[in-house]
Amino acid sequence: MKEKTIDYVLRATWISIAKMYNEEASKEGSTMATGFALLSIDPENGTPSTSLGPKMGMEATSLSRTLKTMEEKGLITRKKSPTDGRSVLIYLTEFGKEMRDYSKKVVLTFDEAVKKEIPEEDLQKFLEVAYKIMDLIASKKIYKE
Template structure:
């Protein structure tokens, strides 16, 4: 394809970012998915397991696998939610807090590098375009939902 589609640019860029994050996470024996989970867990109060999936945009089965691995590595502990005995809070261990700080540093370094190499105006435009794309998708303005024939 001579001219790249918007979809291609988005996918190729995200794949490069994902690979970069996985390489950095690998230096600490982790993965990008684990880092993302660490950054989504409240470091002080913990986070209900039921709200973690939607917060991360993940399916329950994928999230369960990540949480099980994190628990096996001593990064998190599951505790009964004192406000709702039916739910579980995901809390970071001391090792989990260290890993969270590492993940946060990786993300902040990426942000710094982009901001050092992209003008404020271009970055603002990029963010506006990304928001517009998300709005088009969320409001089903690209592909209309099928209506039932009556």
């Protein structure tokens, strides 16, 4: 294709970012998905397992696999909710909190590098366009039901 479509550029960019994050995570024996999960879990109060999937945009099966691996590596523990016996809360272990800090550092390093290279007004316009695209999708304005 002579002209790249918007979705191509977004997808190719995200694939590059994901590859970069996975390379960094692998230095600590981890993955991008694990890092994202660590950042999505409240480090003080835990997070209901049912809210993690929507928060991360992950399917239940993938999330279950990720959480199982995280539990096996000693990053998280699961406990029944004290207010709702049917609900399970995910808590970070001390090791999980350390790895969460590492994941946060990786994300902030990327953020700072981009901000150094791209003028503030360009970044603001990019974010504005990205949020408009997300709104178009969420409001079902592209493909009517």
